[in-house]
Amino acid sequence: MFYAHSTSTTDKSDWQGLEDHLKSVGRLAAERAERFGAGPWGEAAGLLHDIGKYTIPFQRRLEGSPERVDHSTAGAHIALEQYPQVGHLLAYLIAGHHAGLANGRDIGERTPLKNRLEADLPPLDSVWQQEVALPDELLPPAHLQQRRDRAFFQYAFLTRMLFSCLVDADFVDTETFYSLHEKGITLARGGRPTLDVLRDALDQRLATFQADSDVNRLRGEILSHVRAQAELSPGRFSLTVPTGGGKTLASLAFALDHAITHGMDRVIYVIPFTSIVEQNAAVFRDALGEHGEAAVLEHHSAFDAGNQSDRNTIDKLRRDSENWDAPVVVTTAVQFFESLFAAKSSRCRKLHNIAGSVVILDEAQTIPLPLLRPSAAALDELALNYRTSVVLCTATQPALAETDDPERSFVGGLRDLRELAPEPDRLYRDLKRVTVRHIGTLDDEALRDELLATEQVLCIVNNRRHARALFESIADRPGAYHLTTSMCAVHRRRVLAEMRQVLKAGQPCRVISTSLIEAGVDVDFPRVLRAEAGLDSIAQAAGRCNREGRRSAADSDVAIFTSANEDWAPPPELKKFAQATVEVLRRHGDDPLSLAAVEAYFRLLYWQQGPQELDKHGLLKLVEDGRIEGLPFDTLEQKFRMIENNQRAVIIPFDDTARAALRELAYAEGVGSIARKLQPYTVQVPQQGFAALERVGAIAAVEPDKFGEQFMVLVNEDLYDEHMGLNWSDPTFRSGESNIW
Structure with missing residues (x-):
């Protein structure tokens, strides 16, 4: 018998059978991929992802052998043989389900898929053909609408979405097995309130608002009008409401109504700045009453799971955040867009749950200019082929609509953009x-x-x-x-x-x-x-x-x-x-x-930049030039950075809560909850300033043997001023004694 995962039991009585694992992952991946009409693709990927474990060397490894065995590439080979038309797309995600999606050809630092496919592999035992029944044929999802100007971008997007289905299914099945057999527990999943329950709670809250002023009466009119648009077919929308017009709750109400009307699964609220994720999440929790705490998930890049060093924390944060299995998700633009262009499994795992969602882009005009064209292409693709409604929500609407008027069209932007607000010009005058x-x-x-x-x-x-x-x-x-x-x-x-x-x-x-x-x-x-x-x-x-x-x-x-x-x-x-x-x-x-x-401002701004400056790294051209065999997944992840992050976080022991959380690190194993407590006490410092602070001993790592430099704390508190905050530019730093502990 061949096994997928081992336990400490030497007689193998509770080891996970390979056939069971492949079939379970195939079923789970198919369920996820069915969200965008690609169920058979997900099933095939799940059945093939660990087919390389049908080898004697891998089974020896489960028994304790130190030899390294490539168990991912064998399934990629079979995908190419079994499905000559579409197998190359499957090969990317099967070969990369642990290491991440590689480039098709050698244009980056990591080993490309081409080289992996040419490497020698241990022979598969033929029993796999009796235990694994692959789908006979794979066809492109029936509803997939193609755009000639970005055909290979669409193929890359589909591959990344399927990759999300596979890695989430693999994580869930593996985690379920180990939790049950090693810890004796069944992990709780789901159980969050439904969208209908949340809408009822929001209606109760909105009913308490009083139209006791001209502004509040106008806010009520906006809310009613926006909600009346919920029956419009899913697609691309704008919500142009002046500041103070109540667009935050109006957009949430529309999103819940629209999602329920069209059988969609969740609302994803994308916010440009980490500093206000917590604020908006708190607004939503308050608006949703007793269900708010269970319904709203915050996820942003601060202390992201990919930055954690201990296994317990990685698993916990992935369960909570990385597959976005919640009815209302509040996240940052960095987390959202960088995930859409990611290659690592931990960053991609959530993507399939964006399909079939309502995505509200708050302050949509803040998308960085050098990434505007690829970002707009991703939004348009979500709406075009993944049952996603995208709402550009702002008082200053960026000119991202692609129209038939060459004087007013953002080429490669969002087609058929529909306005949700009542008479935006009048609203502007009235507000x-x-x-x-x-x-x-x-x-x-x-x-x-x-x-x-x-x-x-x-x-x-x-x-x-x-x-x-x-x-x-x-x-x-x-x-x-x-x-x-x-x-x-x-x-x-x-x-x-x-x-x-x-x-x-x-x-x-x-x-x-x-x-x-x-x-x-x-x-x-x-x-x-x-x-x-x-x-x-x-x-x-x-x-x-x-x-x-x-x-x-x-x-x-x-x-x-x-x-x-x-x-x-x-x-x-x-x-x-x-x-x-x-x-x-x-x-x-x-x-x-x-x-x-x-409108004149944004058109002038985009015109001044030119098409190349709106895709500074030439990402769209890179994808189209690569074609199927050379899709540049790893390069896209490296180059698509909404923030060129050369900053490091320094924790400020500002009050007793911060000091207590820092003390907890001394005996903590899983630090997810502690990291979240400490996040509001951090200051982002440029690399040069961080090095200066470190050089003079003004900052130090907390529990470095366990966490490395994950938690860097200010130990010279003289450098933190009650009016100015942290000073990292003063060349006359004085060494100070820590009073944290």
Whole structure:
């Protein structure tokens, strides 16, 4: 008898039979692939993935032999023989179900599929042909709609989706076996509330809202209209609602209604910034009442499973997060898009659960320009062939629609984009709460005078150094506050809570912030100063002014300025946005946040870049040139980075909760829950600053023998200021004693 997995029992009485494992994985993979009409493909992949275990060398390995045995490539060979037309796609995922999807040919660092297929393998025992019955024929999914301009992109996308089905099925079956036979437990799966239950809970919550103001009446109108569109056929949608129009809950209500109407499975809310994932998840949990805690899953890149070093944590986080088996998922754009172009099994495992979902892209305009074309292609493919409804949800709608009008079309974008909001132009007029104007060039002294001229004012600048210098110039004045990503999230929350109380009391409140305050932070100022930036950023800044509409637009001033100090100019990657804004202001200076101005801004921005700059690494061309035999899966994962992450996390022992969590690491085996507790206490530090802190002993690894450098904590707490946050740029670091323990 041949076995798939062993236990500590020497008589093999409770070992998992190979035939049982292959059939179970084939069945589970088929169920997952049926979500997008590819059930037989999933079954074939599941039956073939471990066929290489039908060898004497692999069975010896299960018995304790140290020899290394390739058990993945044999199934890839059989797929090529059995299915000459489509077998190459299956070969990628079968050969890569442990190591990840490789390039078809040698254009990267890892061994390509071509080389693996040419390597010598131990012979298979012929018993596999009696125990494994493969599907006779594999045809492309019947509903698959092809686009000639990206045919091989579609093949690569299908392969990655099938890979997700296979690795999730393999993980689930293997984990179930070991949990039962080694721990004597059956892992709980499912059991979360249904979408119908969640919609009823949301309806109860929405029924408590009162139309007691013009703004609230308009929010109610928007909500009703958006929900009435739920019966529209699945596809591509936009939801264009000005800031303060209630689009967060309106989009959730639409998504639940739409998913239930069309038999879809979940809602995935994609947020541009990690800093507001927890905030939005909390809004949804609150809106869903007693079911919120069980229904809403947060998943973002901080302390991701792929970064964990211990087996228990990896398994736990994968169960909780990596297959996204929850009715409402709140995640980041980085996690969402990078997964769609990933090659590693842990990153791809969730993909099949995006099929048959409603995906809400909050602040859709924040997709990085260098990746815009491949990102739009992925969104369009989800809607075209994977029963996914994609909703671009924002006050500043990016011009991503592909139309028949060459003057207005984003080539390769989203076809047949339908608007969910009622008369967006009218909404903008009705919800207009500010007056936006450019006040020219200001040096630091003039900017300080502007701040001191108003008792309640928010000033947003483009870099941390400017924010720090400006705050220091007014720090001795009443109500001076500073917000920066140099502060950990818990610290920022405390500052924001104090600011809100001061604003409500009508006391002086002068806030200097980087753009982080534009990311969904609920504050309301009578005046906002904004350094030149992209028009979408200016619109976000304007959302912090007269947010609740208690003042007239004429009395609510959003003033754009150019800094006279070259040191404070926008970084190079932001200059193009600011330049496009300046051009739009020339044409639409009377109303720079109108929908016409926003559309002109994005078209100008995209036109200035050109098609190549919107796919900086040439990923779409790379895929098309590779064809079936040379699909560049590994290269795509390496090059598709929404954030070029050269930063490292430093944990700040900011309060007793953080210190207690750090102490827990001393005796912890699985650290998933501890990592989540510590995440709001981290500051992301550039690699150079991190090295400087490490060099002078200002940071140190916690339990390095167990976790390596996974948990780096600030031990010189003199470097963390109550107003400025963490200082990693001061060359006169002083070594300090730790008081964490």
